Amino acid sequence: MSRMRGAAGTQRSGAWRACLMTAGMLAGLGGGAVAGSAPGALASAAGARVALAAGARVALPSPVPTWTRYDTDDGPARSAVTVPVRIWLAGRAPAAETRFITAASTPGNRAYGRYLTPAQFSARFGTTPAQVAAVERWARSAGLRVVSATAHYVAVSGTAPKLSSALDTSIHAYSNVTGGSVTGYAPVRGISVPASIGADVTTVTGLDSYSLASGPAGSAARAMPSPKAPARAGGSPWASFACSHWWGQHVSSIPRADGRTKAPDAVCGYTPRQLRSAYGVLAGSGRGATVAIVLDGSLPTMLADANRFFRSYHLPGYARGQFTVNTGPGFAASCHGASDLPEEPLDVETAHIIAPAAKVVYVAANCSADPQVQQQNLLDAETRIVDRHLADVSTESFSIVENGDFTQATAAAWTKIFQQGAAEGIGFNFDSGDGGDDGGAGVTFPASDPWATAVGGTTLEIGRTGAVTGELGWGDNGAQENAAGTGYQQAPPGTFEQGSTGGRSILFAQPAYQRGVVPASLATDHGKLPAGREVPDIAADASPMTGWMIGFTTPGSGYGTQIEGGTSGASPIVAGLEADAKQAARHAIGFANPLLYDLRGTAGIRDIVPAAPPALTLAPDCYNDPVKPNPACLVTLGPDSSLTEARGYDDVTGIGAVTSDFIAALARRSMVASGGRCGTCGAAGL
Numbered sequence: 001m002s003r004m005r006g007a008a009g010t011q012r013s014g015a016w017r018a019c020l021m022t023a024g025m026l027a028g029l030g031g032g033a034v035a036g037s038a039p040g041a042l043a044s045a046a047g048a049r050v051a052l053a054a055g056a057r058v059a060l061p062s063p064v065p066t067w068t069r070y071d072t073d074d075g076p077a078r079s080a081v082t083v084p085v086r087i088w089l090a091g092r093a094p095a096a097e098t099r100f101i102t103a104a105s106t107p108g109n110r111a112y113g114r115y116l117t118p119a120q121f122s123a124r125f126g127t128t129p130a131q132v133a134a135v136e137r138w139a140r141s142a143g144l145r146v147v148s149a150t151a152h153y154v155a156v157s158g159t160a161p162k163l164s165s166a167l168d169t170s171i172h173a174y175s176n177v178t179g180g181s182v183t184g185y186a187p188v189r190g191i192s193v194p195a196s197i198g199a200d201v202t203t204v205t206g207l208d209s210y211s212l213a214s215g216p217a218g219s220a221a222r223a224m225p226s227p228k229a230p231a232r233a234g235g236s237p238w239a240s241f242a243c244s245h246w247w248g249q250h251v252s253s254i255p256r257a258d259g260r261t262k263a264p265d266a267v268c269g270y271t272p273r274q275l276r277s278a279y280g281v282l283a284g285s286g287r288g289a290t291v292a293i294v295l296d297g298s299l300p301t302m303l304a305d306a307n308r309f310f311r312s313y314h315l316p317g318y319a320r321g322q323f324t325v326n327t328g329p330g331f332a333a334s335c336h337g338a339s340d341l342p343e344e345p346l347d348v349e350t351a352h353i354i355a356p357a358a359k360v361v362y363v364a365a366n367c368s369a370d371p372q373v374q375q376q377n378l379l380d381a382e383t384r385i386v387d388r389h390l391a392d393v394s395t396e397s398f399s400i401v402e403n404g405d406f407t408q409a410t411a412a413a414w415t416k417i418f419q420q421g422a423a424e425g426i427g428f429n430f431d432s433g434d435g436g437d438d439g440g441a442g443v444t445f446p447a448s449d450p451w452a453t454a455v456g457g458t459t460l461e462i463g464r465t466g467a468v469t470g471e472l473g474w475g476d477n478g479a480q481e482n483a484a485g486t487g488y489q490q491a492p493p494g495t496f497e498q499g500s501t502g503g504r505s506i507l508f509a510q511p512a513y514q515r516g517v518v519p520a521s522l523a524t525d526h527g528k529l530p531a532g533r534e535v536p537d538i539a540a541d542a543s544p545m546t547g548w549m550i551g552f553t554t555p556g557s558g559y560g561t562q563i564e565g566g567t568s569g570a571s572p573i574v575a576g577l578e579a580d581a582k583q584a585a586r587h588a589i590g591f592a593n594p595l596l597y598d599l600r601g602t603a604g605i606r607d608i609v610p611a612a613p614p615a616l617t618l619a620p621d622c623y624n625d626p627v628k629p630n631p632a633c634l635v636t637l638g639p640d641s642s643l644t645e646a647r648g649y650d651d652v653t654g655i656g657a658v659t660s661d662f663i664a665a666l667a668r669r670s671m672v673a674s675g676g677r678c679g680t681c682g683a684a685g686l
Helices: 066-070 094-104 118-125 129-141 160-166 272-278 302-312 333-337 343-354 371-388 408-424 567-585 593-598 662-673
Strands: 003-006 009-012 057-059 072-076 082-089 145-149 153-159 171-175 183-187 192-194 201-205 251-257 260-264 290-296 323-326 359-365 393-396 399-401 427-431 453-462 468-473 475-480 495-499 503-509 532-535 538-541 548-554 558-564 615-619 633-637
Touching: 066 183, 072 160, 082 129, 082 160, 082 408, 094 118, 094 408, 118 371, 118 408, 129 145, 129 153, 153 160, 160 171, 201 408, 251 615, 272 343, 272 453, 272 548, 290 343, 290 371, 290 567, 302 323, 302 343, 302 548, 302 558, 343 359, 343 548, 343 567, 359 371, 371 393, 371 408, 393 567, 408 427, 427 567, 453 567, 538 567, 567 662, 593 662
Parallel strands: 003 399, 260 615, 290 359, 290 393, 323 359, 393 427, 427 453, 453 538
Antiparallel strands: 003 009, 057 192, 072 171, 082 153, 082 201, 145 153, 171 183, 251 260, 453 468, 475 495, 475 633, 503 532, 548 558, 615 633
């Protein structure tokens, strides 16, 4: 499962050379930007600073959200509206920083793997006191109140009219935001700052906000008394349903569909041992590495729940000190009970399944009902990871549709943190989403950021021995049985239910590692647009039809287990495997995309192609949830809305799926690329 946000609120969804990798990775598509821009010439989506007139003002990334198109513009916001914003600082040498992280992330470059500690990064590329002072002076001269300053930004606040004047925009009030009787505000055009501080500022965030009547995001958990689905009642031509403990264990008779009268029953939920076998994980995998998990809120029983879950499978849970929680300053007491369920246990337990000897730090973001504030809180959590080098690799299951809540201004701030992570050898993984093409709504951010790894999904068939017997791109299409039990409510394949999200970014140009790999038809939308960043990069198991078990306590309901999956389960799988590869390579993998794309055609990546005919499975309902009272569902596996698997790169699985050889293949390539050097392994005591 992954959380996906758009303007309407929360939905359930989930050959590389140094000379090629330039600042074109970060160039946005707006404002006439093109891929392959010269270093430092970053366009609006990633922090462009284009002089409007000599000695006048410098344009910044656009803060105009698309949700304003659907609501009532009530005109300029009045002085009673106070707007808190962050003015993000560029640092002392942004162009040199880009060159450094490009070299450090490029296999074969002499500087590959030569990462910096946070202190070294700050000394070489960090914000200077003069930059902070200059921005603070300007803010006060514009009538704004300086609230605080950090190594990354100056926080200020001011009335809507004063901020509008200071940034040369107009902040308007909106009503009926997100279709309810709630209010918000947002700028109606781009922003700029005086040329005197233009070189010091990257972006400004916090200029738009709206309240949601529905409260904090998240979803209620379903406690399952048993991983085994109940048998179907008699009198139906359908055979009694019994979920399979491995793929193909049980096969049921079905009313004829696509010429077939039998289908394998969906899995009961893979066990930790089955996942470890499928992905080549050993008991000591991940030793010496640390995985960070970022979500909002925190489940007080998480460690106890995880250890209880692993004990039930006669496996070691987290050893003393192996799992820690980092909440950061100002974490609200109420957020300790406001965890994202089942997201948090899915990520925490999956990370331990895949990297059993690695440390895991749960980096908790403050919780908020305001989507913009929540974005800010999550970015604060990511910032703690790079400022304190909390981990070698991070995974986060938080998706926002690019053309929904997210603005170019906000994206630019996230990019700055990902770039610092790349300089320090920290990789960031995000779920690509669980909505297929989302009805044309677009891909999700932060997964679409060129400095992050977007993880898509597959349907993983694990056989009786623990070996993979087949794998498809993730797309679940359901046809429920009719009332008489003699056929289907809709002709199979029925309705698209969920699947791996992919497609072309509207924020970012095509990164160098995707050139010559992603088909031009995808990158350019069949020649209609400049080449853009394509999502996902790589894939792992995600379909609930081949999901895995997790266990956790639901406040007020007690402990239970259930089947889970989604690309938010695939992301910690990949992050855990990267932690395992760090152990094998004896140095952190860091920003992994260039290395991942270099693995195409090796045993570490399985190229996923369409099945002909598409595979079928029988499930208790179209989401493989035996607790729901829905009629049985015949699920056609593979077709993913308008997205299609293909040989080579595709927009369902990226370059392909990770395999049982992935750990060794990634480690070998990384060691060869670094000339066998250890890099900075152990620099942060990891």
